[in-house]
Amino acid sequence: xxxxxxxxxxxxxxxxxxxxxxxxxxxxxxxxxxxxxxxxxxxxxxxxxxxxxxxxxxxxxxxxxxxxxxxxxxxxxxxxxxxxxxxxxxxxxxxxxxxxx
Amino acid sequence: xxxxxxxxxxxxxxxxxxxxxxxxxxxxxxxxxxxxxxxxxxxxxxxxxxxxxxxxxxxxxxxxxxxxxxxxxxxxxxxxxxxxxxxxxxxxxxxxxxxxxxxxxxxxxxxxxxxxxxxxxxxxxxxxxxxxxxxxxxxxxxxxxxxxxxxxxxxxxxxxxxxxxxxxxxxxxxxxxxxxxxxxxxxxxxxxxxxxxxxxxxxxxxxxxxxxx
Amino acid sequence: xxxxxxxxxxxxxxxxxxxxxxxxxxxxxxxxxxxxxxxxxxxxxxxxxxxxxxxxxxxxxxxxxxxxxxxxxxxxxxxxxxxxxxxxxxxxxxxxxxxxxxxxxxxxxxxxxxxxxxxxxxxxxxxxxxxxxxxxxxxxxxxxxxxxxxxxxxxxxxxxxxxxxxxxx
Numbered sequence: 001x002x003x004x005x006x007x008x009x010x011x012x013x014x015x016x017x018x019x020x021x022x023x024x025x026x027x028x029x030x031x032x033x034x035x036x037x038x039x040x041x042x043x044x045x046x047x048x049x050x051x052x053x054x055x056x057x058x059x060x061x062x063x064x065x066x067x068x069x070x071x072x073x074x075x076x077x078x079x080x081x082x083x084x085x086x087x088x089x090x091x092x093x094x095x096x097x098x099x100x101x
Numbered sequence: 102x103x104x105x106x107x108x109x110x111x112x113x114x115x116x117x118x119x120x121x122x123x124x125x126x127x128x129x130x131x132x133x134x135x136x137x138x139x140x141x142x143x144x145x146x147x148x149x150x151x152x153x154x155x156x157x158x159x160x161x162x163x164x165x166x167x168x169x170x171x172x173x174x175x176x177x178x179x180x181x182x183x184x185x186x187x188x189x190x191x192x193x194x195x196x197x198x199x200x201x202x203x204x205x206x207x208x209x210x211x212x213x214x215x216x217x218x219x220x221x222x223x224x225x226x227x228x229x230x231x232x233x234x235x236x237x238x239x240x241x242x243x244x245x246x247x248x249x250x251x252x253x254x255x256x257x258x259x260x261x262x263x264x265x266x267x268x269x270x271x272x273x274x275x276x277x278x279x280x281x282x283x284x285x286x287x288x289x290x291x292x293x294x295x296x297x298x299x300x301x302x303x304x305x306x307x308x309x310x311x312x313x314x
Numbered sequence: 315x316x317x318x319x320x321x322x323x324x325x326x327x328x329x330x331x332x333x334x335x336x337x338x339x340x341x342x343x344x345x346x347x348x349x350x351x352x353x354x355x356x357x358x359x360x361x362x363x364x365x366x367x368x369x370x371x372x373x374x375x376x377x378x379x380x381x382x383x384x385x386x387x388x389x390x391x392x393x394x395x396x397x398x399x400x401x402x403x404x405x406x407x408x409x410x411x412x413x414x415x416x417x418x419x420x421x422x423x424x425x426x427x428x429x430x431x432x433x434x435x436x437x438x439x440x441x442x443x444x445x446x447x448x449x450x451x452x453x454x455x456x457x458x459x460x461x462x463x464x465x466x467x468x469x470x471x472x473x474x475x476x477x478x479x480x481x482x483x
Contacts, residue, residue: 001320007422009324015415016331022407028385032347036331039354050361055432057445063366068457072464078384079468091388107365114372120379128341
């Protein structure tokens with residue numbers, strides 16, 4: 001177990017999540033991609049805390065904030081999907097491109 | 102590998118697995134009524150889990166520890182049930198709800214012909230029911246170090262008192278089973294969020310002031 | 315021993331992460347994501363972050379069960395009985411995420427990371443609690459306000475009835 005190993009795991013999770021977020025049409029699947037990317041942040045934060053600065057608790061606080069962000073992201077995402085579904089019966093990103101410039 | 106110092110968090114994490122198991126049973130049997138039962142249990146979980154967590158946090162705050170042993174030792178003079186009655190009641194309610202027992206049996210209700218367990222028979226049903234009873238027993242046993250002073254008591258040794266108290270809590274829960282009507286989940290949701298959460302928050306505030314003071 | 319456990323958990327985490335976008339059934343996708351999170355919680359326990367690891371396990375089980383409900387509610391093909399493609403720009407996504415992966419991994423293995431500063435405290439959980447109730451208090455205050463704002467706005471967005479319409483339907 002080294003810092004590099006943990007960060008490689010984080011990079012792999014991030015890349016998989018990014019692929020999902022970019023390639024999925026369904027908004028809920030897109031959010032699963034985002035969750036995987038935040039998952040990578042959790043790993044990286046924990047590894048940075050343990051291997052670089054274990055004396056202060058800043059890394060742990062970062063992980064805590066990332067977990068919270070994940071929950072908030074999901075709550076807002078589902079609220080938006082619900083509103084979108086109610087208003088327009090839409091559940092894929094391609095049909096919700098109103099703001100495309 | 103995990104230290105005892107996070108016991109309460111671990112307990113909480115493992116009891117939430119019941120959500121997964123009941124929903125998976127409902128979904129996996131590929132039948133309509135069990136699926137409805139599984140969804141009902143998720144709604145029930147959303148209703149009971151927050152007051153339940155606040156009750157656990159209140160206890161941890163009172164004992165200034167997440168370790169079951171430390172919590173039991175912190176009740177040396179005064180049991181937590183005496184000065185945290187709201188948290189204790191909420192805990193008992195949520196034990197009933199997490200084992201979908203008695204008044205919280207909506208997920209396996211008769212109106213669904215058995216709900217989540219409708220399709221289960223033979224060994225499957227045995228495993229499921231055994232897990233449900235085990236959940237009830239474990240949660241009753243956890244109430245002893247959390248609220249009832251652990252093994253404290255006259256004459257008998259500690260382990261015997263812990264057993265006796267567990268049996269008393271369990272007997273109370275089992276006695277309740279058919280004596281209260283089943284409550285519909287949306288109604289319990291309203292009650293949980295409008296009454297139980299504020300009540301547990303006030304309880305936590307009182308405990309916090311006592312601990313600081 | 316820890317190294318072996320770590321690599322098993324790491325491979326499982328990435329494997330389940332890939333499975334999220336490979337399986338047809340939404341229930342399976344959700345539980346694959348949950349398994350990936352559980353593996354990550356396990357790796358955090360390996361780093362002596364017992365509290366945070368168990369917290370991740372606790373939160374993710376609850377979160378993924380809620381997720382399962384929404385996934386099945388909003389997908390055209392929730393149980394995967396009718397194989398269909400729900401992808402767009404697959405090639406572009408693969409190229410971009412592959413490039414990001416290569417860049418990140420190259421960075422990870424070439425950067426000269428600083429020396430470890432200090433030792434882990436005896437009880438990381440206590441250190442975390444003292445940090446969020448002490449020096450990092452503003453962070454937690456902001457997080458608290460953000461949670462409140464999210465609760466209010468999510469309910470406003472998602473509800474279809476007014477304040478006085480029912481509640482007991």
